[in-house]
Amino acid sequence: MKMYRAAASFWPLISDPADYAGEAGDAALRLRREARIPVRDVLELGSGGGNNASHLKRWFSMTLVDPSAGMRRVSRALNPECRHVAGDMRSVRLGRTFDGVFVHDAVMYMRTESDLRAAMATVAAHLRVGGAALVIPDHTRETFRPSTGKGGHDERLRGGGTGRSARYLEWTLPPASPQATENETHYALLLRARNGSVRAVHDVHREGLFPRATWLRILRDVGLVARRTSRVEEGVRCDVFVARKPAAPRTPRTTTADGP
C-alpha cells in the first residue's frame, strides 16, 4: 500500500494524532476494565504512525509493532519513548507477554480467515493470563456501510507559514456480493511538497470483511475468552472485541489409593 510506503512521511498530514484522543482514551478504559490484573505494559500490533500510541503512552508502557519502516519512522518521531519493532501481526513473536494487547484498524488488512486466525494467535501468544486484548476492526460484516470521506492537514512550520500539505478522498466500496469476505477502499491522495509541487497517488486497500460469529469463533479457537461489545464514534457504531486469556486448564488431581 503506497500510503504506508512511498507516502508514509505524509501520514500525520493525512491523519492527525489529535483526532485519536477520544478513541484511545476509550481503549485505555476498556483495557483496564476488562483485565483482571493491573495493566502497565501494552503491545499494539499494526501501530502505524503511532497516533493511538501518542495517547495510550500516558497510561501504559507501549511496544509498537508495524511492518512498514516509513510508518515506524513517523511513529518514532512522535513517540520516541516507545519501543518500536518491525513485524507482521500474523507472525511476529517477541518472546514475552504483556498485560494488554491492542489491535486497531490495521487488522482490516487480514483478508482471509487464515490471516485473521494467525493475527489472533499472535494476540494470544503475547497476552498474559488475566490481561486483556482489544481488537477494533473498522467494520464487521454486520456494521459495514459503503462510505466516502475526505480530509487532510497542513504542516505548520516553526517560524510560521505552512510546509507540506495533504488532501485525500476516501471511497469505501460495497463488497462484490453479500457473502464476500473482502472489500476495497480507494484513496485519492494529493500530496504537496515543501517546494510547492503536488503529486497525485491512487491507492487501493483490500480489506477483510468477516461476520461477528467468525471473529468470535477465531478468538475462541486461539484460546481466548472473547465477547463483542460496541462503541459509537461520530455517529457510527463499530464492533469492539474484548478477550482475556484464562488461567491454564488445571491438570487433573491424581489420587493414590490411600489419598483423599
Ligand SMILES: C[S@@+](CC[C@H](N)C(=O)[O-])C[C@H]1O[C@@H](n2cnc3c(N)ncnc32)[C@H](O)[C@@H]1O
Ligand atoms: C491505518 S495505519 C494504522 C494507524 C494507527 N492506528 C495509528 O494510530 O497511527 C495501518 C497500518 O497497518 C499496517 N499493516 C498492514 N499490514 C499489516 C500486518 N500484516 N501486520 C501488522 N501491521 C500491518 C500498515 O503498515 C500501517 O502502518
